[in-house]
Amino acid sequence: MSERYDPQVAEPKWREIWAKADLFRALSPQEAGDAPKAYVLEMFPYPSGRLHVGHVRNYAMGDVVARHKKAKGYNVLHPMGWDAFGMPAENAAMERGVHPGEWTYANIAAMKAQFHKLGLSLDWSREFATCDPDYYGEQQRLFLKFLEKGLVYRKASKVNWDPVDQTVLANEQVIDGRGWRSGAVVEQRDLTQWFFRITEYAQDLLDKLETLDRWPEKVSTMQANWIGRSEGLQMRFEWAGDGPAGFDGGVEIFTTRPDTLHGASFIAVSPDHPLTQHLAQSDPDLAAFRAQCAQGGTSEADIEKAEKIGYDTGLRVAHPLRPGETLPVWTANFVLMGYGTGAIFACPAHDQRDFEFARKYALPILPVVRPTGAAAEEASETDAGLDWVRTGSGAHMSEAYTGPGTLMNSGSWDDLSIDAGKKVAIKAMSDCGLGAGKVNFRLRDWGVSRQRYWGCPIPVIHCPDCGIVPVPEGDLPVRLPDDVSFDKPGNPLVHHPRWKSTTCPSCGHDAERETDTLDTFNDSSWYFARFASATDMEERAYWLPVDQYVGGVEHAVLHLLYARFFSRAMRDVGEVDLPDGEPFSGLFTQGMVTHATFKAADGRWLQPAEVEIRGAAAIEKATGATVEVGPVEKMSKSKKNTVDPDAIIAAYGADTARWFVLSDSPPERDVEWTQAGVEGAARFMQRIWGLFEALSHPAGGPVAENDAGALEIRRAAHKATQAVDTAIEEFRFNSAIAAIHDWVNQLKKAEQLGPGVRDARLESASMLARCLTPFMPHLAEACWAKLGQEGLVSAAAWPEVEPALLVEDTVTLPIQVNGKRRSELTVSKAAVPTEVEAAALALPELKPHLEGKAVKKVIVVPGRIVNIVAV
């Protein structure tokens, strides 16, 4: 009986050997010589304190790529660090009285120990945490360069204000419009804040998406939608009569549907529009309406879901196309100040939101687009849903019509297509001087101010005389004070007795530091450049862009867009040499690891480990109480539905954990974590070990050659190597693992073939060890050593595939009759279609299916299929 493989003994041993050999340190450009570079990066983790299986999956994937690239001869950079600023550290400080920095660095130490156990091929020599003063000092320097370049400015914008706690809340801290701690109804409040001019790059950020051919299509689409380029008309509606003082020009609006101008029913301006603010000063009802609109959170979902309400200002504007007609001016909460001009004209017949609003407030609805295409064809004469087309009256509409069509009720524009109508409308408005065509983006400038302690201080000083003065470069970093208190709500930097007091670098008078810190998305927007090199611009240029970036889909828009902005801004201030501004040439977005959520009766979330499933019921282990099993969701700290990989590593080893998270689901898809299957992975590990054990004890006796058996073994090994190779390159790790399963099963069977195939088995096993390395690196080392091979398999080259062993000279084709498989036929690969057709028609199994029918057509797809069409 062969000895079992013990990962608890073997894994630490191999990791120590790797560390001593300094195997995973990236070579300098000079050391690397002719070897091509590969920068493999996974999104660095937030140091929550514990790894969860989502991390294991993410980093195992990156490690497969990094180890594969290394075996293929690349000079690989595969670094790791910590996205260490953020709210959880402050929450811990408030809840447990521990300093955010202390908490964070303790978490980093704990997680790093867990990381080491995974056997990842990481270059730890470049490690940093974003809360290291060294790192954030550099970030402050970048901020000042951006400021100098005009990419940074201040303006008023809205925050979620908790009136009880007197503090700003993050969107996730607003639950159903109320503060998470106080339960008070959250108000929107204006605050002057810092912004990055990301919109400066809007067009380029959009255009370059097309060049990112190794990005998932869906991510590019999401980014394109987020940037939201739209072409439309910006125009002025002039007052009918006198307008309010200071607003002489009328109301400036933006629309993407200028073709529907004849159907304009009313003007709607944002509650935050200067006009609304002005009118509210003398109209208490309007002021009350504005206050009502300011209730609830600032998130887009909150705003969109809020009931649509409006207030008639009593003002009227002239219809630009219909002399004598006037339109009322309303304030409406569905019009956002941040988009376009903060004012629209509403055409209720062809916009659902406008439609609902018009119905609610009994405003006119005039259809101006006659449906064409599918919608019109489907509608019969008796279809009441389209009565409005015949009558031309909006009174008969049950919903807005937004499909294709031609104009109606539009005077001389009648019968124009929508596109032609848009052009004519823009021309008409520019001819009369009321407006012009305009490109508008949905993308807004990036608000980077946070009223929090645990973030990168914004390095400016407010001087009563000089205004805003940058902190001189020599004084960087502006360090966070250590002696802070979280007793009071709000920003501890404001409450600190001394920290903000300073002198103006320009005039020397008393001045105050900026107390806002930077959004933590800043930290993760350039860390990849810091990994490439902290100081050496040439080395940065060598490594960048990242060749393969791996992370969760949840970052598809914000993080990736901000990083793309940063690399452009850094390029434009001379901090990085990236001509096209793109930081990640290859991107893979892995699916999330999900898990059921558990909630106790008192509302506490419970970790899976605290819950025991008994049949259909779930019981809290500690109390025996019934637990509510919630929906399967993304693993998150807040819902506590995370799984600690340490237990699995302790019981089965890191290789088993790595194998398991990669084996079943395709990497891009979500995977629901279940304990089941880990044993299977562990068993498989022993099965592999058994193969190598068996080979290490050569059987005695005479050797009878078994050429046929040996050839089959060799073919399988070379085909499997090829399959694993392409599967890794295409991010189909689960397919690679399936190929390895097949391979191992075949090698296991080959043990029965006797000593005549020993050489073939040895070759196959040596290739297997190398193909296994990216997935189960510790086991692969042990297997490699068992074979008596030189050196470390982690440093070995990928096995060479002999092309001659991959080709088959025959192929088995399915034979269909009328699309149903009735037989199969094995033919030479070189067979010409006419021969194949004749052979197929002669098959006896086909007789019953062809009887009484005439063969109309025979489709022969060489190497694929034969389909006989018979009627």
Place this chain on the structure above:
RNA sequence: GCCCGCGUGGUGGAAUUGGUAGACACGAGGGACUUAAAAUCCCUUUCCUGUAUCAGGAGUGCCGGUUCGAGCCCGGCCGCGGGCACCA
């Protein structure tokens, strides 16, 4: 609400991208070995019908379409998930 995905056996999933649906694995059932257990090995395992190592039919969330041929393409629904600018 808006944007982006996903939906295949008891379970995770495979299917050279329009060409044999269910590879590979988990689980389950049966068997071998064993005093017994563990471990290991072998077999069966989409559903229905029948004359049951065989033959026929159905089948990839639902309804319809294109095609010689659809899990894959198109249209419409249903369900689930992610993102929505202060979670990271």
